[in-house]
Amino acid sequence: VNLASVETPAAVVDLSLVGANISRVVDYCRSHGIGWRPHVKTHKNRRLAQMQLDAGAIGLTVATPHEARVMSAVTDDLLLAYPPVGRVKIRRLMDLPEQVRLSVALDSVAVLEPLAKAAQQAGKTVGVLVELDVGAKRVGVSSAAEAIGIARLAAELEGVEYRGIAFYPGHIRSPQTEQGPALAQLSQVLADYLGSLGEADLEPRVVSGGSTPTLFRSHELPQLTEIRPGTCIFYDRDIAGMGVTTWNDLAYTVLATVVSVAVPGRAAIDAGSKALSKEAFRSSGDGYGVLLEHPEVVVASLSEEHGVLDITNTTWRPKVGERVRVVPNHVCVSVNLQDRLLVEEEGRLEAWAIDGRGRGLAPTSPVGV
Amino acid sequence: VNLASVETPAAVVDLSLVGANISRVVDYCRSHGIGWRPHVKTHKNRRLAQMQLDAGAIGLTVATPHEARVMSAVTDDLLLAYPPVGRVKIRRLMDLPEQVRLSVALDSVAVLEPLAKAAQQAGKTVGVLVELDVGAKRVGVSSAAEAIGIARLAAELEGVEYRGIAFYPGHIRSPQTEQGPALAQLSQVLADYLGSLGEADLEPRVVSGGSTPTLFRSHELPQLTEIRPGTCIFYDRDIAGMGVTTWNDLAYTVLATVVSVAVPGRAAIDAGSKALSKEAFRSSGDGYGVLLEHPEVVVASLSEEHGVLDITNTTWRPKVGERVRVVPNHVCVSVNLQDRLLVEEEGRLEAWAIDGRGRGLAPTSPVGV
Numbered sequence: 001v002n003l004a005s006v007e008t009p010a011a012v013v014d015l016s017l018v019g020a021n022i023s024r025v026v027d028y029c030r031s032h033g034i035g036w037r038p039h040v041k042t043h044k045n046r047r048l049a050q051m052q053l054d055a056g057a058i059g060l061t062v063a064t065p066h067e068a069r070v071m072s073a074v075t076d077d078l079l080l081a082y083p084p085v086g087r088v089k090i091r092r093l094m095d096l097p098e099q100v101r102l103s104v105a106l107d108s109v110a111v112l113e114p115l116a117k118a119a120q121q122a123g124k125t126v127g128v129l130v131e132l133d134v135g136a137k138r139v140g141v142s143s144a145a146e147a148i149g150i151a152r153l154a155a156e157l158e159g160v161e162y163r164g165i166a167f168y169p170g171h172i173r174s175p176q177t178e179q180g181p182a183l184a185q186l187s188q189v190l191a192d193y194l195g196s197l198g199e200a201d202l203e204p205r206v207v208s209g210g211s212t213p214t215l216f217r218s219h220e221l222p223q224l225t226e227i228r229p230g231t232c233i234f235y236d237r238d239i240a241g242m243g244v245t246t247w248n249d250l251a252y253t254v255l256a257t258v259v260s261v262a263v264p265g266r267a268a269i270d271a272g273s274k275a276l277s278k279e280a281f282r283s284s285g286d287g288y289g290v291l292l293e294h295p296e297v298v299v300a301s302l303s304e305e306h307g308v309l310d311i312t313n314t315t316w317r318p319k320v321g322e323r324v325r326v327v328p329n330h331v332c333v334s335v336n337l338q339d340r341l342l343v344e345e346e347g348r349l350e351a352w353a354i355d356g357r358g359r360g361l362a363p364t365s366p367v368g369v
Numbered sequence: 370v371n372l373a374s375v376e377t378p379a380a381v382v383d384l385s386l387v388g389a390n391i392s393r394v395v396d397y398c399r400s401h402g403i404g405w406r407p408h409v410k411t412h413k414n415r416r417l418a419q420m421q422l423d424a425g426a427i428g429l430t431v432a433t434p435h436e437a438r439v440m441s442a443v444t445d446d447l448l449l450a451y452p453p454v455g456r457v458k459i460r461r462l463m464d465l466p467e468q469v470r471l472s473v474a475l476d477s478v479a480v481l482e483p484l485a486k487a488a489q490q491a492g493k494t495v496g497v498l499v500e501l502d503v504g505a506k507r508v509g510v511s512s513a514a515e516a517i518g519i520a521r522l523a524a525e526l527e528g529v530e531y532r533g534i535a536f537y538p539g540h541i542r543s544p545q546t547e548q549g550p551a552l553a554q555l556s557q558v559l560a561d562y563l564g565s566l567g568e569a570d571l572e573p574r575v576v577s578g579g580s581t582p583t584l585f586r587s588h589e590l591p592q593l594t595e596i597r598p599g600t601c602i603f604y605d606r607d608i609a610g611m612g613v614t615t616w617n618d619l620a621y622t623v624l625a626t627v628v629s630v631a632v633p634g635r636a637a638i639d640a641g642s643k644a645l646s647k648e649a650f651r652s653s654g655d656g657y658g659v660l661l662e663h664p665e666v667v668v669a670s671l672s673e674e675h676g677v678l679d680i681t682n683t684t685w686r687p688k689v690g691e692r693v694r695v696v697p698n699h700v701c702v703s704v705n706l707q708d709r710l711l712v713e714e715e716g717r718l719e720a721w722a723i724d725g726r727g728r729g730l731a732p733t734s735p736v737g738v
Contacts, residue, residue, distance in 0.1 A: 005456070005457075006457070006736060007455065007457035007458060007461075007728060007730070008455065009728075041673055041674075063673065063674045064674065082628070082639075082674060082675075083628045083629055083689075085626050085627070085628045085639065085689060085690055086376065086377065086626050086690070087374070088374075088375070088376035089376060092376075107629050107631040108629065108630070108631060108689055110688070110689035110690065111628070111629075111689060131631075133631065133632050137632050137635055137677070138629075138632065138635070138637055138670070138672060138675055138677050139628070139629040139631060139632065139637045139675065140629075140631055140632065141631050142631070142632065142633070146631070170672070257454050257455050258454070259451070259452045259454045259480070259508070260452055260476050260477060260480075260507075260508040260509075261477070262476040262477060262500075262502065262508060262509055262510050262511070262515070263502050263506050263507065263508065263509065263511065264511070266506055266507070268507055268508045270451075270454065273646075273648070273702055274702065274705050277642075277646065277647070278646070278647070278648045278649075278702070279642070279647045279648075280647075280649065301507070303507060303539070304410055304432065304701055304702065304705075305410075305432045305433065305451060306451075306507050306508065308506070308507050319479070320452075320454060320477055320479035320480060321454055321455070321479065332673055333642055333643065333647070333673065336643050336673075336706070337705070337706075337727075338727070339727040339728050339729075339730040339731075339732060340730060340731075340732040340733070342736060349736045350736065351730075351732060351733055351734065351735070351736050352732075352733075353732030353733055354732065358707075358708040359376060359378075359708050360708075361376070361708040361709060361720075362708075362709075363708060363709040363720060363721075363722030363723065364709070364720055364721075364722055365720065366720070367375060367711055367718045367719065367720050
């Protein structure tokens with residue numbers, strides 16, 4: 001069995017590149033005394049998470065209760081980087097195995113209080129990181145007074161324990177070489193928060209930040225105790241476009257087949273928006289992906305099952321039936337569309353499940369259970 | 370069990386609106402003598418397909434071998450509106466139940482010949498529709514000479530049968546009121562093709578076209594024998610923005626929970642790009658969806674699990690824990706992201722599987738089988 005015989009589209013992972021990508025992050029973090037708590041949203045796979053942990057990751061970051069349950073099989077140290085709201089989600093967290101040391105990032109008393117009550121009733125202690133908005137304008141408090149209020153309540157309530165702060169620098173997406181001023185400004189913002197929290201006797205033990213675009217400049221934020229980048233296990237066109245990594249490190253591609261060359265200047269492949277996702281490219285340029293072996297060829301448009309390649313700027317002349325490998329703009333959402341990962345290692349090919357995909361609900365299980 | 374108690378994000382379908390949407394299409398098609406062969410890519414669900422067939426659909430359109438297999442349980446008349454390329458895909462088509470009358474739209478000899486050979490070996494006859502490019506620049510031949518060449522070969526080869534032509538007017542996405550000139554031009558293009566095919570003694574029995582944006586103007590293409598719109602079972606923000614339907618017909622929404630109101634002017638919900646898909650809005654305006662009950666509130670940005678609502682233009686003041694219903698830009702790709710559909714009918718709530726989702730490959734089944 002080899003890639004030439006598999007049905008397309010198929011998600012293909014190069015395991016030796018994954019290993020090298022993991023080592024690079026671990027080495028960087030070790031040399032700067034920062035913990036790596038990879039976000040598993042990128043791969044949602046237990047075996048890849050185990051590789052990250054074996055290499056030195058201090059625990060895992062998850063976004064959903066389903067990811068938490070799936071990953072509790074490989075680690076006892078989980079951060080839910082998402083405010084859990086609603087009876088079902090909180091119950092799912094309480095149902096995690098007893099040995100799991102869970103922390104949760106949240107930004108309101110409205111999230112904190114029900115969580116603390118449920119944890120107390122379950123006889124558990126959940127760690128709390130107060131989420132700060134440092135510019136992404138998504139979630140997070142925007143003043144030291146708010147942060148202190150939530151941190152103090154977390155320190156007082158039964159069932160929870162104040163552990164520190166978290167933030168997501170998702171607004172810093174410029175090329176890596178241009179991130180200096182934004183990171184210097186962020187460092188000052190963090191220093192101010194830490195000063196205020198310290199004065200309130202709420203010094204955080206954990207300062208959790210980080211994203212893949214800013215990954216290798218994390219040392220410019222000396223306050224960090226841990227970072228949570230996830231995309232760095234595979235990388236993608238967006239991240240390569242920012243200069244964070246090179247083309248040779250791209251460990252995930254979508255294998256596709258040319259199905260039509262009838263339209264002049266175009267070639268259609270069988271990877272569409274249901275294999276790649278129709279997310280705009282974040283760096284300069286357009287399209288929804290490029291070919292690994294022909295980086296001058298862009299996926300110019302996407303229908304659900306068709307990717308349309310622009311072949312006006314290449315000497316490559318595709319034929320119907322030819323296989324290509326597409327580098328998606330955003331790998332995390334492409335993985336999430338797949339039935340499984342085809343993992344290549346030294347000529348062997350194995351199917352690995354995307355264990356944490358979706359909500360973990362059986363299609364026909366009773367509603368509301 | 371009601372919607373207030375289910376975990377979010379959840380895909381919710383209003384079955385009475387689905388029924389009304391189906392009836393409207395069937396009534397329109399009947400009054401104009403056009404067959405409706407709905408594309409199942411939108412819902413991928415057998416029971417919804419059965420409703421379409423019960424109401425009068427002449428068969429179903431599918432895009433993948435997996436959709437074909439799933440839908441062969443509810444109809445014997447299938448059009449694969451996609452060129453099947455590769456050994457596995459062709460074998461899957463040959464493995465469809467014997468009673469299935471399969472047609473395939475294709476645009477090259479390179480696709481036709483292996484298909485004919487496989488069908489002949491399997492003792493089957495597969496219908497062929499020659500795909501024309503009428504402006505979408507995706508797949509399809511662009512001259513009568515090419516169409517005649519493929520049609521003639523299809524008429525001659527064992528294992529296949531020439532049945533007609535197919536096209537996709539995906540380039541006509543302007544507001545419905547402005548489509549007149551484009552449709553008049555398309556009608557002339559079709560007339561030219563039909564004239565040439567007729568002269569070559571290859572008059573098509575089937576002329577298959579149609580998309581939801583042009584659905585209710587299909588009678589302006591008098592050559593059509595059938596149309597394939599799929600989105601018209603649910604509709605979405607894109608289609609409503611084109612004026613094809615009204616806000617009251619939107620039968621699919623993503624139920625979400627407000628998880629943060631910490632950032633001024635923003636509210637975060639737990640439906641992100643992994644529930645809505647980050648596809649740009651096709652009409653004037655931006656964002657990735659709007660709230661059904663508060664259409665002035667746009668999903669201004671999406672992360673994977675966060676939707677960020679812009680609440681600067683509304684008097685609505687969301688609270689953490691509050692439920693909202695999001696109308697996605699493009700319903701088909703949102704459905705494709707869900708574990709299941711929660712179908713509401715007269716106060717009852719049932720989970721329906723998205724049977725045709727993905728490739729139908731078990732996560733851990735052997736590779737290449």
